[in-house]
Amino acid sequence: MKLKTADYKRDIFYLMNKYSGTISIVEAEMLLEYLFNCARLDLYVKDFVVTDTIEELHDFLIERRLSGDPVQYITGHAEFMGMDFIVTKDTFIPRPETELLVNEIINSSRLVRLRRDSLEHYWNDRVSSQQYSSSGHDNISREQSREVKILDLCTGSGNIAVTLAKLMPQVEITAVDISEAALKIAEKNAERHDVSDKVKFYKGNAFNALVFDINPKFDIIVCNPPYIKDEEAP
Ligand SMILES: C[S@@+](CC[C@H](N)C(=O)[O-])C[C@H]1O[C@@H](n2cnc3c(N)ncnc32)[C@H](O)[C@@H]1O
Structure with a gap:
C-alpha cells in the first residue's frame, strides 16, 4: 500500500486539505465518502486517484456546502443511531440529541x-x-x-x-x-x-x-x- 502524505498532490488528502478551515473535517469526510462511494475508513486505507473531473466535482460539492446546503442534503444521507437514513429537503435531518x-x-x-x-x-x-x-x-x-x-x-x-x-x-x-x-x-x-x-x-x-x-x-x-x-x- 502506498503511504499517503498531505503533500502528495492529487490524492485524497490533497482534496481534504484544499478546503481545510472552510468546512469541518467530518463534513469533508462525508463529502469524500459520497464522491468516492466508499466507507469513511476507506478514505484512510485505500488509494484513490483524483482526476481533474473528480476535483471539479469535489469543488462543486464544496461550493454547495459553502452556499449553505447541509452536507446531508448534498449527499442525501444522514447517520442516526449508527444507521444510514435517506434524507431530502422534504425531511428534517436527524439530530444526534x-x-x-x-x-x-x-x-x-x-x-x-x-x-x-x-x-x-x-x-x-x-x-x-x-x-x-x-x-x-x-x-x-x-x-x-x-x-x-x-x-x-x-x-x-x-x-x-x-x-x-x-x-x-x-x-x-x-x-x-x-x-x-x-x-x-x-x-x-x-x-x-x-x-x-x-x-x-x-x-x-x-x-x-x-x-x-x-x-x-x-x-x-x-x-x-x-x-x-x-x-x-x-
Ligand atoms: C422536527 S421534524 C422531526 C423529524 C423526526 N421525527 C426527527 O426527530 O428527526 C418535524 C416533522 O413534523 C412534521 N409535522 C409538522 N406539523 C405536523 C402535524 N401537524 N402533524 C404531523 N406532522 C407534522 C413535519 O412535516 C416534520 O417532518
Missing part, C-alpha cells in the same frame, strides 16, 4: 413490559385463588401481550420509528407526518432497514391522522415536533 430520546423510549418500553408482566401475574393469581377457569386469560397470547405499541408523531424521515423497529424485537409502530413527501422517504427508510412489517405510516395532522387506525391505543407516544422556524431552516 434525538438519539437520547430513542434510548429513553427503549428503557421505558422495558417498564411497560414489566408492568404488563406483573399485571398478568396478578390476574393469574386472582383467577387461581378464586378457582375460576383460567382459560379465558390464557387466550390472551403471551406474545401479543408483550408487543409494545408506539406512536411516533411527526416522523419526518422515519428515523425514530425505523430505529425503534430495528432495535426492539416485539414492537408495533405507527408513524404519522403531515407531509406526504416526508412520508414517502420514511417508507423508503423502513424498506431499506427491512422493518416495513413493523411500522404503519399515516398521513395527517397529528392524532387526526389516526382516524383509520382500527386500534389507536399506544403504550408510548413520542413526538419531535417542528422547532426550527422556516426562515432559519437550511
